[in-house]
Amino acid sequence: MRKSYRSDAGVETEVLHGIDLRLARGEFAALIGPSGSGKSTLLNLIGLLDRPSAGSLSIDGQATASLDDDALARLRGQRIGFVFQYHHLIPAFSALENVMMPMLIERGRPDQAMRARAAGLLEQVGLHAQMDNRPGQLSGGQQQRVAIARALAMQPSLVLADEPTGNLDTRTADGVFALLREVNATLATSFLIVTHDPRLAARCDRIVELVDGAIVADAPPV
Amino acid sequence: MHPWLPFEWIAAIRFLREGRMQSVLIIVGVGVGVSVIVFMSALLSGLQANLLARTLASQAHIVVLPPEDVARPLRAQDDALLGPLVQKQAQRLRSIDQWQRIRTRLAAMPAIAGVSPVASGPAFAVRGDANKSITLIGIEPEHYVRVVDIATRIVGGQLRVNAGEAVIGIELAKDLGAGVGDKLRIGSADGITDTFLITGLFDLGSKSVNARNVYVSLRAAQSLLDLVGGVSSLDLALHDIYAAEILAQRIADDTGLQADSWIRTNAQFFTALSSQSVSSNVIRFFVGLSVAFGIASVLVVSVVQRSREIGILRAMGATRGQMLRTFLLQGGVVGLLGSLLGSALAWLFLSLWQVFARNPDGTPMFEIAVAPGLIAIAAGGATAVGILAALIPARRAAALDPVVAIRG
Ligand SMILES: Nc1ncnc2c1ncn2[C@@H]1O[C@H](COP(=O)(O)OP(=O)(O)OP(=O)(O)O)[C@@H](O)[C@H]1O
Ligand SMILES: [Mg+2]
Numbered sequence: 001m002r003k004s005y006r007s008d009a010g011v012e013t014e015v016l017h018g019i020d021l022r023l024a025r026g027e028f029a030a031l032i033g034p035s036g037s038g039k040s041t042l043l044n045l046i047g048l049l050d051r052p053s054a055g056s057l058s059i060d061g062q063a064t065a066s067l068d069d070d071a072l073a074r075l076r077g078q079r080i081g082f083v084f085q086y087h088h089l090i091p092a093f094s095a096l097e098n099v100m101m102p103m104l105i106e107r108g109r110p111d112q113a114m115r116a117r118a119a120g121l122l123e124q125v126g127l128h129a130q131m132d133n134r135p136g137q138l139s140g141g142q143q144q145r146v147a148i149a150r151a152l153a154m155q156p157s158l159v160l161a162d163e164p165t166g167n168l169d170t171r172t173a174d175g176v177f178a179l180l181r182e183v184n185a186t187l188a189t190s191f192l193i194v195t196h197d198p199r200l201a202a203r204c205d206r207i208v209e210l211v212d213g214a215i216v217a218d219a220p221p222v
Numbered sequence: 223m224h225p226w227l228p229f230e231w232i233a234a235i236r237f238l239r240e241g242r243m244q245s246v247l248i249i250v251g252v253g254v255g256v257s258v259i260v261f262m263s264a265l266l267s268g269l270q271a272n273l274l275a276r277t278l279a280s281q282a283h284i285v286v287l288p289p290e291d292v293a294r295p296l297r298a299q300d301d302a303l304l305g306p307l308v309q310k311q312a313q314r315l316r317s318i319d320q321w322q323r324i325r326t327r328l329a330a331m332p333a334i335a336g337v338s339p340v341a342s343g344p345a346f347a348v349r350g351d352a353n354k355s356i357t358l359i360g361i362e363p364e365h366y367v368r369v370v371d372i373a374t375r376i377v378g379g380q381l382r383v384n385a386g387e388a389v390i391g392i393e394l395a396k397d398l399g400a401g402v403g404d405k406l407r408i409g410s411a412d413g414i415t416d417t418f419l420i421t422g423l424f425d426l427g428s429k430s431v432n433a434r435n436v437y438v439s440l441r442a443a444q445s446l447l448d449l450v451g452g453v454s455s456l457d458l459a460l461h462d463i464y465a466a467e468i469l470a471q472r473i474a475d476d477t478g479l480q481a482d483s484w485i486r487t488n489a490q491f492f493t494a495l496s497s498q499s500v501s502s503n504v505i506r507f508f509v510g511l512s513v514a515f516g517i518a519s520v521l522v523v524s525v526v527q528r529s530r531e532i533g534i535l536r537a538m539g540a541t542r543g544q545m546l547r548t549f550l551l552q553g554g555v556v557g558l559l560g561s562l563l564g565s566a567l568a569w570l571f572l573s574l575w576q577v578f579a580r581n582p583d584g585t586p587m588f589e590i591a592v593a594p595g596l597i598a599i600a601a602g603g604a605t606a607v608g609i610l611a612a613l614i615p616a617r618r619a620a621a622l623d624p625v626v627a628i629r630g
Contacts, residue, residue, distance in 0.1 A: 049537060049628075050625050088628065090531050090535070093236060108228050109229070
């Protein structure tokens with residue numbers, strides 16, 4: 001895949017050059033690289049939030065190039081979970097409702113099964129007691145756990161995490177990372193995690209390194 | 223989260239609830255706008271109904287008269303009306319030719335609610351030294367009450383005009399110092415006089431009508447006015463008073479007679495009513511417009527404030543359509559809640575207004591009520607305006623690029 005942006009002056013800059021990447025089911029991969037190398041851009045393409053300027057992308061064997069915006073949105077909702085650096089919960093909803101949100105968007109109306117699944121996920125991330133708290137009433141680590149529970153709500157094939165621990169202290173970061181690994185082990189969900197922390201990258205199955213919009217290394221940690 | 227609410231509703235209501243101050247202010251703003259519209263509409267329709275009722279209290283909706291003295295071309299196919307046009311002297315009262323036939327024909331028209339033959343003309347009433355010029359009106363009461371609601375306006379005695387009986391207005395009674403049971407002599411311009419027993423007093427709400435009109439039986443008026451067997455006019459009541467002018471035109475064309483609608487007779491009054499309606503519509507339009515701009519501007523700000531949340535929802539699979547509807551709904555809900563608040567405010571204003579706006583004698587100036595229909599229209603209209611106003615912000619929300627929104 002290639003991705004280029006056109007500036008306001010009309011100058012076209014390519015930020016991703018010929019990315020060729022295959023993630024197997026159940027794989028737990030780190031995406032590292034210097035700032036500005038295109039990590040977030042690549043994640044947005046894989047997450048169907050943006051379209052490549054050239055090249056193609058398949059998810060679970062399904063080609064995505066010909067899908068319209070609504071079909072992309074639905075596929076994104078069903079197959080992909082996002083965890084962002086700044087957790088990005090919706091302040092107007094409780095922790096439980098935030099976790100229910102992807103299911104609510106997909107199915108249209110809330111139901112008891114959704115509620116039960118969301119409560120189960122929150123229990124899994126250790127936040128059963130804080131279910132009814134608004135995001136503002138949770139610590140940073142707790143919010144990130146809610147975001148992880150939310151990312152898992154639709155049982156996605158792939159979870160994309162953009163510096164999920166970038167905003168947390170070391171101990172909390174370790175806890176959140178351990179949770180991601182645990183989910184990966186129990187649910188066989190694939191993960192692609194952007195991180196600047198070499199310690200965490202070393203605990204992944206595979207490290208993909210991006211420099212200036214191109215993959216320069218792709219190997220298991222040494 | 224109510225189990226029966228769809229995602230868009232849940233998100234719209236939460237967003238509104240979370241933007242507390244903003245939502246309260248715009249709903250109050252819409253409410254004030256709607257209250258002005260509802261208050262003005264109720265006041266105006268009350269006022270107009272009152273003025274109309276007063277104007278039409280002593281008038282027929284259409285008065286059919288003999289043709290004017292200028293010879294009109296009579297239409298050949300209408301053989302009943304063919305014949306020599308007898309030019310009578312201008313000062314003499316003339317009867318409508320073959321008025322029974324025309325009456326039957328008019329009575330058969332579905333738009334006409336009642337037809338009353340009337341023989342009327344100038345006369346004078348004498349009692350003792352007092353001598354007053356009057357309009358003598360001969361009626362068949364059972365038909366006349368369909369046209370002029372005099373039966374309910376009797377304030378003394380009763381509406382009874384058998385031979386030798388007359389019903390007069392309260393002003394005339396005062397001027398002549400007469401009451402029910404007193405006698406009255408009435409003389410016509412032709413020098414014919416007759417004596418009548420006053421059987422009833424009416425108050426038709428107009429001083430001049432109360433001072434001039436004297437009702438007697440049709441037969442009595444015919445003989446006093448030298449119109450034996452004839453009538454000077456056919457007075458009509460209509461189902462739809464605003465159709466009067468068009469219908470009068472048709473009757474005139476059909477019969478070759480002169481037909482005057484109340485709209486023509488009260489042209490100035492009617493113009494005043496219409497221009498009042500026009501100017502109130504203009505005010506309503508601009509109040510509605512400013513309500514729409516208010517809703518739109520609040521929602522535009524809200525879309526900017528929530529762009530990150532919109533981006534997250536989109537990342538979680540929400541489609542552009544879902545985001546569009548979420549914001550359209552917010553506009554609709556603001557409009558609806560504002561209209562309910564506005565209707566309550568308008569009801570309050572109207573109640574206060576009715577307390578303070580009173581005639582010198584303490585009775586209310588006129589009846590006004592907030593009709594349920596008006597509230598329904600206001601609610602529906604404000605909801606529609608809210609949704610329309612939300613169109614621009616909602617489209618912005620839908621068009622938001624989730625990548626930019628999340629990064630921003
Ligand atoms: N919408 C855009 N328009 C123009 N240029 C863009 C746009 N988005 C990203 N870029 C450019 O693409 C390059 C890669 O950006 P990206 O955000 O993917 O980097 P990154 O690897 O995630 O960096 P960081 O580690 O700082 O988050 C940068 O040079 C950036 O300026
Ligand atoms: Mg980045």
